[in-house]
Amino acid sequence: MSQVIRIGTRGSKLALWQASLVEKELTLHGINCAVVTVESEGDQQQDKPLHEIGGVGLFTRMLDEAMRRNEIDIAVHSLKDVPTELPEDIVQMAVLPRGDFNDILVYKSATAPDFADDRPAVIATGSLRRKAQWLSRYPHHTVVGLRGNVQTRLRKLAESDWLGAIFARAGLERVNELPANSIILDWMVPAPAQGAIMVTARLQDAALVAELRPVLNHPATERMVAIERDFMRTLEGGCTSPIGAHAQLDGKKVLFKGGVYSINGERKVEVNVAGEAGAQGLGVQWAQEVLARGGEAIIEEIRKNLTP
Numbered sequence: 001m002s003q004v005i006r007i008g009t010r011g012s013k014l015a016l017w018q019a020s021l022v023e024k025e026l027t028l029h030g031i032n033c034a035v036v037t038v039e040s041e042g043d044q045q046q047d048k049p050l051h052e053i054g055g056v057g058l059f060t061r062m063l064d065e066a067m068r069r070n071e072i073d074i075a076v077h078s079l080k081d082v083p084t085e086l087p088e089d090i091v092q093m094a095v096l097p098r099g100d101f102n103d104i105l106v107y108k109s110a111t112a113p114d115f116a117d118d119r120p121a122v123i124a125t126g127s128l129r130r131k132a133q134w135l136s137r138y139p140h141h142t143v144v145g146l147r148g149n150v151q152t153r154l155r156k157l158a159e160s161d162w163l164g165a166i167f168a169r170a171g172l173e174r175v176n177e178l179p180a181n182s183i184i185l186d187w188m189v190p191a192p193a194q195g196a197i198m199v200t201a202r203l204q205d206a207a208l209v210a211e212l213r214p215v216l217n218h219p220a221t222e223r224m225v226a227i228e229r230d231f232m233r234t235l236e237g238g239c240t241s242p243i244g245a246h247a248q249l250d251g252k253k254v255l256f257k258g259g260v261y262s263i264n265g266e267r268k269v270e271v272n273v274a275g276e277a278g279a280q281g282l283g284v285q286w287a288q289e290v291l292a293r294g295g296e297a298i299i300e301e302i303r304k305n306l307t308p
Helices: 013-028 061-068 128-137 150-158 169-174 206-216 219-234 282-306
Strands: 005-009 033-037 074-078 090-095 103-107 122-124 142-144 164-168 182-184 197-202 243-250 253-261 268-276
Touching: 005 013, 005 061, 013 033, 013 074, 013 150, 013 169, 013 197, 013 206, 061 074, 061 197, 090 206, 090 219, 103 169, 122 150, 128 142, 128 243, 128 253, 128 268, 150 164, 164 169, 169 182, 197 206, 219 243, 219 253, 219 282, 243 282, 253 282, 268 282
Parallel strands: 005 033, 005 074, 122 142, 122 164
Antiparallel strands: 074 197, 090 197, 103 164, 103 182, 243 253, 253 268
16 A cells, blocks of 8 residues: 555554554554544543533544544544444544553552541542442442542542542553552453454445455454443443443454442442353343333433533
């Protein structure tokens, strides 16, 4: 391919790492490319929670527009930030191999906190999903908001009197900022597609998609995150809703855990199930189970609380 493929990305250190990963892979296959940065609305407004400034598509719209203006050819996203319904003129070109899907707590004390007692504590996160699950487990704690890129959030934690803050482990690893004073929250259900990277392109660029998809796409990851996103879509939850989902391929089985949580952590409906890897509609099926077991009432409560 003689043309230079312009890879669009946000300008954060993590986003640039992701774009560089795509650039490296394409270059290894003899494809000329260059990284182009585009600032998103989410990067411009860091003083408010995501759900207050239009969380769904907040980090993707500007890159979509840049593709429409022919300023970039493809765009690289953290998949958990991408709406479950793409614009009609934008297509999913590839999903890269997934990184670590876990959430972690970065704490300030010299040793890992002991949460066995009922002492009060302050935990920071910008995610309603993390807030809801934390309060469900530790209702005597206080959860405060935290926005910004990885480095900004780590700095705010260092300058605070909080016990700790919650991060995606993959994000910290990818920018070499994973502190030793951190613990994996293996009980917390991650965001749908957490740890995965998506590359999008214009619908009209079918030839480009056909050329690049085999180079970049990881079919197993693509299948698992599709189940998670189907689960979220069926629950009608946007990227900022307190919905968690994780699908894992285990031989011929898909192991799945998902749930929806009230914002205050007082109510939750979860599933921990397995299905045949070749079956269709697993994410939809498991979401319908959650809705039938009380999830629909929780979703309605979330809608009321998040509607301006």
